[in-house]
Amino acid sequence: MEGKFTRRKFVQTGVAASATAIALPHLSFNSSSSYDSKQLPTRKLGKTGIDIPLIAIGCGSRFMAMQEDKALELLEYALDRGLYYWDTAANYVFGNEISSEERIGKLLKNRRKEVFLATKVAERDGEIAKRTIETSMKRLQTDYIDLLQVHSIKSVEDVENLGKKGNVLEVLQKYKEEGAIAHIGFSGHTSAEAMKKAAEMYDFDTMLIAMNHERKGQKFEEQAVPAAGSKGMGVIFMKVIRPVETIKNLNPKELISYALSQENISAAVIGMDRLAVLKDNIDFIQNFQSLSAAKMEEMRVRLTPFYRHEKLVWMQPGYEDGVVL
Numbered sequence: 001m002e003g004k005f006t007r008r009k010f011v012q013t014g015v016a017a018s019a020t021a022i023a024l025p026h027l028s029f030n031s032s033s034s035y036d037s038k039q040l041p042t043r044k045l046g047k048t049g050i051d052i053p054l055i056a057i058g059c060g061s062r063f064m065a066m067q068e069d070k071a072l073e074l075l076e077y078a079l080d081r082g083l084y085y086w087d088t089a090a091n092y093v094f095g096n097e098i099s100s101e102e103r104i105g106k107l108l109k110n111r112r113k114e115v116f117l118a119t120k121v122a123e124r125d126g127e128i129a130k131r132t133i134e135t136s137m138k139r140l141q142t143d144y145i146d147l148l149q150v151h152s153i154k155s156v157e158d159v160e161n162l163g164k165k166g167n168v169l170e171v172l173q174k175y176k177e178e179g180a181i182a183h184i185g186f187s188g189h190t191s192a193e194a195m196k197k198a199a200e201m202y203d204f205d206t207m208l209i210a211m212n213h214e215r216k217g218q219k220f221e222e223q224a225v226p227a228a229g230s231k232g233m234g235v236i237f238m239k240v241i242r243p244v245e246t247i248k249n250l251n252p253k254e255l256i257s258y259a260l261s262q263e264n265i266s267a268a269v270i271g272m273d274r275l276a277v278l279k280d281n282i283d284f285i286q287n288f289q290s291l292s293a294a295k296m297e298e299m300r301v302r303l304t305p306f307y308r309h310e311k312l313v314w315m316q317p318g319y320e321d322g323v324v325l
Contacts, residue, residue, distance in 0.1 A: 030113060030146070038082030041288060043266045046234030048147075048183050048205050052116060054260055054285045056085035056236060058271035059104055064094045065273050072107050074275050079107075079114060081282055087208070087236075087269045089120035089151055090136045101139035109141035117142065118208075120151035120187060121168065124161060129168040133175065148172055148181045149208060153188035159198045169202065188224075189239070195224035199231060208269065210239040211259055229264030237262070238269045243306040250302065253284055258299045261291040 035051070042051040057063075057078050063071055075086070092100035101119065108115060119136050123129040137143060150168055153159060163169045175181040185206030188195045195209055207228040228235050240259045241252045259268045272278045291299070 030116070034113065035084050035116060036082060036114070037084070038080075040082040040282070040285060044234070045236075045266045046206060046228075047232040048234055050116060050146075050234075052085045052234075052267050053083050054267050054288060055083060055256075055281055056087050056118070056267050056269045057083055058238070058269040059086055059088040059100045060092050060271050061094065062271035062273040064092065064100055064103070068098075068103060070275070071103060074272065074278055075104070075107050077275060078278055078282075079111065083278075083282070084114055085116045085118065085267065087118045089122070090132050091120075091122050091151070099139055101136055105139050105141040112142055116146045118147035118149065118185075119145055120149040121172075122151040124158075124168050126166045126168055126171040129171050133171070137180075144180050144182070147183045147185055147206060148175070149184070149206070150186040152190075153186050153194050153198050154190055155194050156191070156197050159194050159201060162198070163202060185234075187238075192223040196227045199224060199227040199233060203231075204228075204233060206234040206236065208236045208238055211237040211262075211268075225262065225264050234266045235264050236267050236269055237265055240268045240270060243303055247302070247306055254299065256281070256284065257288070257291050258296065258303075260288060261296055 030050075037051070037053055040053050042053055044050070045052045057075065059075075063074070066074065086104060088100045088104055090099075090101065094100075104117075108117070117140065119140070121129050121132050121136070123132050133145075133148065137145065150162060150172070161167060169184075172181060172184045176184060183205040185204050185208060186195075186198050187208035188198070189210040195207065198204065199207060207224065209224055209228075225235055237259045241255045243255060244250045244252055256268060256270070259265065270281060272281065
């Protein structure tokens with residue numbers, strides 16, 4: 001029909017110029033019933049209404065450290081056993097290897113409807129973000145993304161700029177209106193204040209947030225997570241098992257349990273670089289039970305040295321999510 005707005009027209013048109021265009025009906029995105037958890041336990045991803053497994057497959061540095069055939073074997077094994085939430089990002093590119101998105105696309109092209117696909121865009125300028133999203137879709141060999149996240153919220157000023165005319169949120173909303181994106185979220189590692197502000201200021205669907213640290217008293221679990229929960233957002237934890245690198249006698253399973261026992265948490269993104277680890281984690285969540293209040297307090301005490309650690313790699317200037325092991 002004349003005047004009908006298509007995704008291709010949107011891609012070829014400037015952000016401001018496309019703001020008043022007519023949107024196509026949404027694509028037929030999968031409902032929760034379309035995904036097969038293979039009887040693994042699931043939780044609602046907030047107001048998205050999608051049921052997701054307790055563990056999401058992180059396709060960052062650990063995944064990319066694997067040989068490609070082994071990495072694809074891990075992904076296929078995960079999907080065949082009910083782990084259908086896959087998390088990646090446009091800027092997960094390592095050394096001379098292909099990007100994480102390209103690697104995922106090799107498997108995704110034949111099993112797209114089985115996967116809840118989450119990726120991220122780091123650019124704040126709308127036109128640049130649009131080019132990045134188009135590149136992501138090409139790499140992933142898909143024409144739609146289930147969850148597109150603004151990558152790495154850094155400050156309150158950053159948050160306030162997201163929604164300005166011509167910036168990334170305007171672009172994401174247009175993609176959502178045309179049916180190329182189902183849900184919009186954001187991620188962050190460094191500022192609990194900024195994460196809380198983003199949850200309160202905009203109508204995001206999800207928040208992906210680093211767990212187990214604070215910065216100058218900014219406790220993520222106590223500030224940003226309740227703010228997101230109060231708005232019905234789905235909240236996913238990342239950096240869940242990193243404390244084992246600095247605190248002795250911590251078991252990764254204890255940390256996963258600690259993460260999944262927090263209030264308002266839908267799942268934890270876990271990066272895995274061996275099939276044996278994946279199998280172990282599947283067995284673990286199959287019989288997962290939330291920790292008692294006493295055990296949660298014990299874990300908080302044990303994690304105190306980590307909370308106070310000021311040299312966390314993802315808190316340093318210039319850190320790029322997914323790159324550092």
